[in-house]
Amino acid sequence: MADYAWPPAEKRKLIGKRISRVDGPQKVSGRAKYTYDVKRPGMLYGKIVRCPHAHARVKAIDTSAAERLPGVQAIERMTEPGKEIFWAGDEVVALAAVDENTAEDAARAVQIEYEVLPHFVSDAEPPPNIPEGGPLEEREIRDMILTMQVPAGQVVSRIEREGVSFAPDQRRLDQLKQAGIPDPVLEALRRAKVSPPGTTASPYKRVAAQTQGEPDKAFAESEVVSEGIYGASVITHCCLETHGAMSEWTDPENVLVHVSTQNLSGIPGQMAEPLGIPAANIRARQDHIGGGFGSKFGIDSWGIVTAKLSKKAGGKPVKIMLERAADQQVAGARPSAYARVKVGAKKDGTLLAWESRGWGTGGIGGGGAPPLPYVVNVPNQRKQHTAIANNIGSARAWRAPNHPQAALITMSALEDLSARLSMDPMDFFLKNIELTGPRAKIYAEEIQKAAELMDWKKKWHPRGDPTPGPVKRGLGMSIHTWGGRGHASEKG
Amino acid sequence: MSDDEKPDDGSKPTSGKVSRRDFLKIGGIAATVPLVGERLVSAAGAKVPVFGPGKVPVSLTVNGRVYRAEIEPRVTLLDALRDSFELTGAKRVCDRGTCGACTVLVDGKPVYSCSMLAIAAQRRKITTVEGLGGTNNLHPVQRAFWDNDAQQCGFCTPGFVVATAALLERHPSPTPEEIDKGLCGNLCRCGTYVGVRAAALQAAGTRKAPSKRGAVEGGGRRDG
Numbered sequence: 001m002a003d004y005a006w007p008p009a010e011k012r013k014l015i016g017k018r019i020s021r022v023d024g025p026q027k028v029s030g031r032a033k034y035t036y037d038v039k040r041p042g043m044l045y046g047k048i049v050r051c052p053h054a055h056a057r058v059k060a061i062d063t064s065a066a067e068r069l070p071g072v073q074a075i076e077r078m079t080e081p082g083k084e085i086f087w088a089g090d091e092v093v094a095l096a097a098v099d100e101n102t103a104e105d106a107a108r109a110v111q112i113e114y115e116v117l118p119h120f121v122s123d124a125e126p127p128p129n130i131p132e133g134g135p136l137e138e139r140e141i142r143d144m145i146l147t148m149q150v151p152a153g154q155v156v157s158r159i160e161r162e163g164v165s166f167a168p169d170q171r172r173l174d175q176l177k178q179a180g181i182p183d184p185v186l187e188a189l190r191r192a193k194v195s196p197p198g199t200t201a202s203p204y205k206r207v208a209a210q211t212q213g214e215p216d217k218a219f220a221e222s223e224v225v226s227e228g229i230y231g232a233s234v235i236t237h238c239c240l241e242t243h244g245a246m247s248e249w250t251d252p253e254n255v256l257v258h259v260s261t262q263n264l265s266g267i268p269g270q271m272a273e274p275l276g277i278p279a280a281n282i283r284a285r286q287d288h289i290g291g292g293f294g295s296k297f298g299i300d301s302w303g304i305v306t307a308k309l310s311k312k313a314g315g316k317p318v319k320i321m322l323e324r325a326a327d328q329q330v331a332g333a334r335p336s337a338y339a340r341v342k343v344g345a346k347k348d349g350t351l352l353a354w355e356s357r358g359w360g361t362g363g364i365g366g367g368g369a370p371p372l373p374y375v376v377n378v379p380n381q382r383k384q385h386t387a388i389a390n391n392i393g394s395a396r397a398w399r400a401p402n403h404p405q406a407a408l409i410t411m412s413a414l415e416d417l418s419a420r421l422s423m424d425p426m427d428f429f430l431k432n433i434e435l436t437g438p439r440a441k442i443y444a445e446e447i448q449k450a451a452e453l454m455d456w457k458k459k460w461h462p463r464g465d466p467t468p469g470p471v472k473r474g475l476g477m478s479i480h481t482w483g484g485r486g487h488a489s490e491k492g
Numbered sequence: 493m494s495d496d497e498k499p500d501d502g503s504k505p506t507s508g509k510v511s512r513r514d515f516l517k518i519g520g521i522a523a524t525v526p527l528v529g530e531r532l533v534s535a536a537g538a539k540v541p542v543f544g545p546g547k548v549p550v551s552l553t554v555n556g557r558v559y560r561a562e563i564e565p566r567v568t569l570l571d572a573l574r575d576s577f578e579l580t581g582a583k584r585v586c587d588r589g590t591c592g593a594c595t596v597l598v599d600g601k602p603v604y605s606c607s608m609l610a611i612a613a614q615r616r617k618i619t620t621v622e623g624l625g626g627t628n629n630l631h632p633v634q635r636a637f638w639d640n641d642a643q644q645c646g647f648c649t650p651g652f653v654v655a656t657a658a659l660l661e662r663h664p665s666p667t668p669e670e671i672d673k674g675l676c677g678n679l680c681r682c683g684t685y686v687g688v689r690a691a692a693l694q695a696a697g698t699r700k701a702p703s704k705r706g707a708v709e710g711g712g713r714r715d716g
Contacts, residue, residue, distance in 0.1 A: 024638035025630060027646030028653055030581020030621035037580035100575065101564050240585045240593060240647035240681045290583070290647030291681050324586050 023288065032288045035260040036241050036321050040248060044073055044096040046309055046320035047103040048302060049110045050329070051085045051092055054119035054391035058083050058092065062111040066095060069109060071102040074312035076305055084117070086364040087393050089329030094305040096318045119391040120203045123234070123336045123361040126386045130204045135165040135195045138172070143365045143394065145181050146297070150368045150401060156188040158207065163193035203389040204359075208369040213380030218353035222344025226417040230409040231338025234361065236328050237398060241290020243300060243331040244321030247307035251315075254281045255307055259299065260321075262292040270299045275307055294397035295332030332396035335362030337370045337405035339385075341413040343378070349423050349431040351414075354378035360405070361388040362395030370406035375443075375481050376414065376435045400482045411478035419463050425477050426451055426460070436479070443479055530611075543611050550610050554579060555623030565611050569603075570594045572610035573620060581621035581650040592678030595651040595658075596620045602658040602677075621650035624657055633657045636695035642687035648680045656692050665696050 009016055026032040051058075063075050078091040085092075093110050097103040136159060144150040144158075166172070168189040177186060219225065245259040255275065259267055261284075268282035275282070289296070302320050309318040322331055339358035345351045354373045361367055366387030373381065398404075418428035426447060433440045433447075451457065456475065465472040530548060532539045544565035551560045552572065561576040570587075573579040573596070582605050585593035589607035596605045597619035605613075625631035630638065633656045643649040652675065659666060659674035666674065671692045680688070 020638055021641060021643070023646070024641075024643065025627040025634075027643050027649050028621075028634040028637040029625055029627050029630060030579075030650040030653075031627055032646060033580065034583075034647065036584065037574070039575070039578060039580075100571065101566065238681060240583070240591070240645065240679075242585075289645060291645040293681075321584075324588070 027288070034241050034288045034290050035244060035246065035258045035286055036290065038246060038258045038319075040246065040317040043246070043317040043319055044098060044309070044313055045100040045103045046094055046096045046306055046318045047100075047107040048078070048091050048305070048320065048322075048326070049093040049095075049107050049112065050089045050326060051112075051114065052088060053085065053114055053116050054088045054121060055117040056085050056114040057117060058085065058112065059115050060111075060113040061093060063093060063095075065109040065111065066093075066106040069097070069102065069106050071098040072106045073097060073316070074309040074318070075106075076308045076312065078301060078305060085114075087330070087391050089326055089393060091301055091305075091330075094302070094309060094320070096309040096313055096316075120388075121390050121392060123338070123359065123388050123390060125229075125338070125340070126204045126359050126388060130202070130206045130386050134205065135163040135193075138164070138166050138176075140365050141181070141185065141189075142176070142179065144368060145185060146179065152182045152184050154368065154371075155185050159185070159188040159192050162207070163195050164189065165194070165196060167194055168192060205366055205387045205389065207366065207385050207387045209384040211382045215353050215355055215380045215382040218380035219342070219344045219355070221346075222352050223347045224417065224420050225342060225344040226413065226420045227340075227342045228413060228416055229338060229340050230412045231360070232336060232405050232408055234333050234336045234392065235398075237291075237293045237295035237332040237334070237396065238328065239291035239293060239295060239331075242322040242324060242327040243296060243302065244319070245299065245303035245306050246317050246319035247303070247310045248317035249307070249310055249315035253277060254283070255310075256283045256285065257299075257303070257307065258285050258319075259303055260289055260292075261286060261296045261299070262289065262294075263297045266297070267299050267303075271304060271307060274304045293332075294399060294401075297397065300331070330393040332398075333363065333393055334398040335367035335395045335402070335405070336360040337402070337409065339370075339372060339409045341372075341409060343413050343417045345417060345421060347421070349418070349421055349428050351376065351378055351417075351432045351435060352380060354381040354383070356381075356383045356409070358383070358385040358409070359388060360385075361390040361392070363392050364389050365394060367395050368402050370402040370409065372406055372410060373413075374403070374406035374410035375479050376410065376429075376432060377437060378435065400480075403480065403482060407478055407480055411476075415476055422462065424457075424460055426456055429477060429479065439481075447477075447479070541611075548611065550614060552577070552610065552613055552618060553616070554618045555620060563610060565609065567610050568606050569596070569598075569608045569610045569613045569618070570605035572613075573605060573618075579620050579622055582654075583647055583650060585647065590679070591648070591651075592655060593648050593651040595654045595678065597654060597658060600658070600661065602655050604677075619654075621654050624653065631657065633660065633691070633695045636691040637688070640687045640690040640694060642684050642691040644680075644682035644684055648678060648682075648684075652678050652680070652688055656688070656695065659692065660696055663696075666692065668693075 058079055058081050060081055061077060066072055067075060073096050075095045077093055092112055095106050097106055144155050173186050241260050243260060245257055247255055247257045250256050261267060264284050264286050267284035268279040271282050272279040306318045306320050310316060337360035339356045342355040344353040356372050366389050369385035372383055415425050418425040430444060433444045436443050460475045465474060530541050530543050533542045547562040547564050550563050551558055559577045563572055563576055570582055570584055573582055582596050583593040585591045587606050589604045594605045595602050598616050625634050633653050637643060637653055655675050655678050663670050671689055
């Protein structure tokens with residue numbers, strides 16, 4: 001690493017200086033115009049009719065009553081009779097009307113008949129002995145890379161291990177490349193074993209099973225062993241500005257779209273194919289975003305449909321901002337992740353063995369496996385993970401996908417182990433810091449610096465706070481990394 | 493409150509405020525009695541105004557200016573402000589009286605505008621975040637939010653600004669506990685609460701004397 005000496009604090013131009021946000025005055029005065037706030041002349045309000053069932057087949061769609069309502073200007077089906085729906089809130093019909101009340105009335109007037117199918121929405125611990133998972137579908141691969149931002153290396157190893165259920169011919173590979181699937185994944189697809197999709201109806205799929213070193217021997221040699229179940233439930237992004245967009249055809253060849261997104265430059269490319277016009281004919285605009293948190297990378301089906309409704313309404317602007325309830329159902333969730341973990345060490349704190357059986361759900365696609373054990377590469381380990389296909393809205397990226405869950409599980413297990421060892425967890429982490437790999441020295445320096453700044457040694461106490469009253473205090477620690485795209489921190 | 497809205501059951505008129513009972517009466521009747529425009533109907537021993545169900549002329553006094561529009565009685569004050577008058581400072585976030593992003597002042601009191609009908613806000617003095625100050629003449633509370641970075645995505649910020657202004661009217665020198673309590677009806681998803689507390693303290697200290705940019709005292713990070 002290059003040596004660099006910071007200038008003295010009083011000479012620094014930015015660090016340590018109070019800098020006020022450039023868009024602060026607009027935001028504090030309510031003048032900042034978010035996508036939700038944009039109104040254009042002649043703008044129509046769009047609404048989406050959603051399936052109330054977690055799993056169903058659409059039998060019939062009747063929009064005739066809605067069509068007859070004065071003020072309704074466009075109706076677009078988002079699915080067709082015969083199609084299966086996999087989570088509550090999925091879109092069936094979209095419509096646009098002169099004002100929001102009329103659009104709501106029209107949405108209520110749409111008649112949809114469903115065949116309700118059995119659904120599954122539990123992420124409790126799966127039964128033991130789940131068989132090895134079937135081949136990956138194209139949708140799962142797209143979801144992992146484009147939506148959940150699973151690192152390419154992880155996707156490649158799943159493809160190698162599980163094979164795929166579709167023929168990756170050149171046309172399909174070109175489409176995937178265009179969609180943004182990276183080359184190593186395409187290369188893995190070219191070599192992948194192709195087998196027909198799984199025929200079992202089980203929601204459980206074992207997606208990762210791996211052994212390193214000699215875990216049984218290492219546990220036998222361990223003087224202290226700690227066991228526990230750790231994890232985090234599915235949580236939703238809950239951006240205060242819900243997802244949504246407004247599209248208008250400024251002429252028969254060109255679209256202007258206002259959209260709430262973290263990926264403004266990617267929006268024209270995403271809309272081009274479904275609208276059948278070149279990306280260069282689509283102008284995407286956004287002045288401010290009311291939160292994204294990883295859930296706003298795509299134009300989404302509701303964004304596309306604003307443009308389709310606009311076309312039917314002679315190019316008039318059509319705006320759809322999701323209602324809060326819909327946003328919670330369909331616009332993003334972080335997968336759950338739980339694990340039964342056993343860890344073993346010598347009395348002096350030397351970490352020897354790790355065993356974990358994990359599970360979690362990221363919606364109907366199952367979701368990815370958190371990288372366990374996280375950061376600390378325990379020499380002897382046995383681990384497996386079971387993905388659960390739940391009838392809930394799909395997972396989306398959320399701050400280093402799968403990493404916070406992995407950190408929670410690993411670091412909680414290691415905290416519990418240090419408590420059993422009667423060790424200060426900081427001493428325990430420093431004792432085993434070489435297991436963090438090439439960045440061990442940096443982690444050690446960071447931990448020591450943080451301990452100094454927060455006065456760790458003075459504040460930390462063993463578990464159990466004798467202070468009277470219901471408020472108890474304690475300190476814990478955790479270390480993190482990110483192996484995703486964007487910088488070169490991926491392991492070896 | 494004008495005479496034609498006064499309850500005739502002998503109860504004391506509650507000036508400047510729509511009671512929960514009135515609100516329910518208005519909502520319940522408007523949904524079931526097919527009338528056009530406003531008229532008085534006896535219900536539960538009181539005379540209450542009834543509107544609709546179609547569009548009715550509505551006039552609102554917002555930030556000292558009178559706004560008029562034809563809107564349906566079911567439209568909330570929030571949606572009327574945003575869709576009919578293009579006052580989009582108040583945000584629609586939960587649309588169910590939970591998050592405070594739609595907070596406006598009605599006769600000086602902070603109100604969730606998503607939970608009040610526009611027709612019920614007539615003849616009242618409504619102040620939105622736009623009415624507190626503009627980008628070139630920020631209200632001391634707005635200034636304090638800017639100075640203390642009490643915002644990230646900013647979508648909750650207008651609601652917080654209005655709620656803080658109302659809090660400081662009631663408690664010109666609030667304690668940190670009074671700030672927490674006074675602003676507990678507003679939610680921030682980005683987690684800017686530390687900045688919001690510091691902003692409230694700064695605004696309280698500088699309501700008479702203009703603040704010095706960057707001079708923030710007492711904004712202790714109590715939970716940072």
